[in-house]
Amino acid sequence: MTLVVPFIESHRNSERIALSDDQRSMAYRALHQAVLQRAEILQKHVSIARPVVILHAHNSIESVVNYLALLALDWVVMLLHPATPDALVNEYANRYNANLRVSEEAITVLSATGVNTDPRLSVLLSTSGSTGAGKCVALSQHNILSNCNAILDYLPIEESDITLATLPLSYSYGLSVLNTHLAKGAQCRFTEASVFDKAFWQILKDTPVTSLAGVPSFYEMLLRMRFNRMELPALRYFTQAGGKLASQFILQLADYAKLHHKQFFVMYGQTEATARMAFVEPGNIARKPGCIGKAIPGGEFMLLDDDDAPIYAVDTPGELCYRGENIMLGYAESAAALSAFSPSAWLKTGDLAQVDADGDYTIVGRKKRMLKVFGERVNLDAIEQLFAEQNLVVKCCGQDNKLLIACTEGDAEAVETLQKALIQLPASGVKICQVASFPLLNNGKTDYSSLMAMLLGENA
Structure with a gap:
């Protein structure tokens, strides 16, 4: 059986660099070959049709090869942060009856018992964040690919781009940065250096990096390091998501982008919607530093009151709901829950928002704690x-x-x-x-x- 490798199939023979780190780089042709070789090795460890695999998602070339191989095989992959304690990994393995545990080159067989899985199920992302093994968001490849394509519709990613991949691949935002750049034929540059390391800034200047993506704390640190006083001529645009960045910082970054002819995108998303649900047009950020903008291409928002009735009035808070092809299949808390899903047409985000006369949405609170x-x-x-x-x-x-x-x-x-x-x-x-x-x-x-x-x- 010839495997189709998601995201990179159309440029599998390209000699452009796909991935790089502090030691090496890998072109798309070599990446495609490495994925097929890895898939062959993985198949030798199990005889189950669609095993459940725990993948320790390092920010590394090897982890990307593992991730793409598992998608190409159409197995179910649970992405966990590499720093996840063993006790917690074991809890996930037992709860979801995982068959394999994969970390870089290492492959460990955990169980030979098959799990009945929904044929659409592809990726499991944990929602627990900081505590024990919680429920997972279940995503299909259709969810992932549709969100990837929607992001490519509004972000100016070019095949010549190099992004500095600092977000964990086990995090939906970090994963979407990888997916979109691979789909475009661009380069993801991994590094273990933090913003406090001289090596980070050297990479930013010398690689040269054309885009950055970060959560609020990332940009707060960048601003403390006087990022907004740097020229960085190669940097074309940068994106922020993963929570609300204070308006004063948004305005500083918007001013920097305008002064240096760059683009700054503020985005809103949840793991339950694969990654992104909304973005602010760069030209509107300085005028509306607190808003999340409009729904991504192919997506739609609606506000509901406490009785689940639609709210049509402007500047009237209600629960933000989203509809789009990127909405998850559902939640899973055990192996038994993987067998079948009934996706909802609308995702209730749990966030309270309001819409202005321009159709731009602003988050005003959280319904849940x-x-x-x-x-x-x-x-x-x-x-x-x-x-x-x-x-x-x-x-x-x-x-x-x-x-x-x-x-x-x-x-x-x-x-x-x-x-x-x-x-x-x-x-x-x-x-x-x-x-x-x-x-x-x-x-x-x-x-x-x-x-x-x-x-x-x-x-x-």
Whole structure:
């Protein structure tokens, strides 16, 4: 059977560079051959028709080869961050009855028992973000390819481009950067250097990099490093998603883009919509620094009130709902859930938004108790439950890029120890606060609004 390799099939004989890192590069012709060879090796490890495979998605050439080989084989691949602890990997493996575990060159057989899977199912992306093995978003190749094509419709990616791939490939945003550049025949440049390393800036200048993609914390760090004072003549455009970047930073970046004849794209998305749902036209960013713009090509937004009735009035908040070919098949929490999916026509995002007279949408809040901290989705209730399981009572609140964990006096040391063990977030994104008691509503429930005001007041 001749395998078709997604994204790169149309330029499989090209000698243009597809992938590069600090040591080597690989042209599209060589990448295509490497994918076919890897697929052949993978097939020797299982005799099951459509195995479930855990792939440790490093930002590396080898991981891309593994990813494309698994897609070409039409197997089910669960992408996990390479830093995922073994105990958590084992939990995923047991819950979803994974057959193989793949990390770079290593292949480990986990189970010879087949799992009944929906024929459309292709990729599983975890929604847990910072805590234990949670449910996964189930995506089809159609979801992934349709979102890739929609992004290519509005982003000015050219086959001569080089993007500096700093986002994890296990994250839908990072994965979409890879997919779109491969589909266009452009180059993804991987590096282990951070924005605080001299090597990062050397790569940015010498490669030369034509585009960047990052979450809010990435651009906050870039601005602290005086990014907006740099010429960077090769850089043509840069994109931001993964949470709300403060308006003052958006305006600084928009000013930089205008002054240096570059394009700055602010985008909005969720894993449940594969990656992107909306973008702001670069010319509108300075005028509307807080908005998410309009739906991507082929997509559509709708606002619903508390009774699920459509809202047609401007500047009236409601739950943001999205319709498009990139909406997930559904959620899965175990191997049994992989057998069949019934996709919804509309995705309820859980975000509250409003639309202005120009048709541009702005997020005004979250319906559910979720935060995004450095691009990772954080479920506040799930974190409280983690501590409760260890007989520690905490209450969580916060803002984007700052998780606040409140505990009563005397528990701070135990809470801090457990937090470091259980919550995989940068230290700067978490703060533990002691309170005399938790504020309560009249019904006896925690008054999170008062708690938030109290904690923010202490940290002002």
